[in-house]
Amino acid sequence: MSDNKRQSYSQREKEKTFEQEFLPHIDSMYNFAYRLTFDEDDAKDLVQDTYLKAYRFIESFEKGTNAKAWLFRILKNSFINDFRKKSKQPAKVDYQEVETFYNSEDVDKSITTDLRIETVQDMIGDEISNALNSLDVDFRTVIILCDLEGFKYDEMAKILDIPIGTVRSRLHRARNLLKERLKEYAQKMGYKN
């Protein structure tokens, strides 16, 4: 937030920006918070905390830029600084991910994937949702930002404070892991493939 030029807002502009540009994203914010914390009260606190910070630091919000991405960045930082610390969960992303991105083993693995489109289409919502929830938080986050919320790679890079190359590699690995989980569900459901 500190890298933006400070903007000047009158009290009326502050309230207008807050009501018209920030609050409309509350459903997406709550969904994101819930999928990070898996707890309704924690999700509520996280969203509330994010909005209070957004209002307090509104001068850092550049008018005309993407408010949703700005809010998601604050929420993600609050989660890391406050919630993750509380639960003492270490980050689980393998930091070799950029170096091993699309190596030959990965390519072969993707080509031989036996998850079929018919199998995916037969799955009900719970299976997709459970598979997503089972991913480590860093992998889960990129899928939520990209597939659920439709952020572009450059916006995700800003929200997560990582290079675009890392966004792409993390997304690639997250999708492979998700497919592995879906394949496990498919096998439990009795599909041969």
Added chain:
Amino acid sequence: MSLSSTNSFEKSPVEKSDKGTPDHGECLKVLSLVLDQEATDEEQAYFKQHIENCMPYYEIYNVDKAIKSMIKDRCLNQKTPSDLVESIKSKIYQQAD
């Protein structure tokens, strides 16, 4: 295990496809770009040409696309608590007073 440098990652896939042999590695990189609507026109054309002759990639693309679309349709279901907006507003206006 071979290491892919970020430089080769940035290379245009079209350069490599000129050899006339399908390059699955390059295609895999472009697949995500096409899926996420981040591909350039050139990359999209390359990908379209590749999957026309490559059944495994055609299937992977369609599976990935189906999963992406199902995530969007079925994972946005957490209902925001009805009192959350009011609670936020009251805290903010309380602070502002």
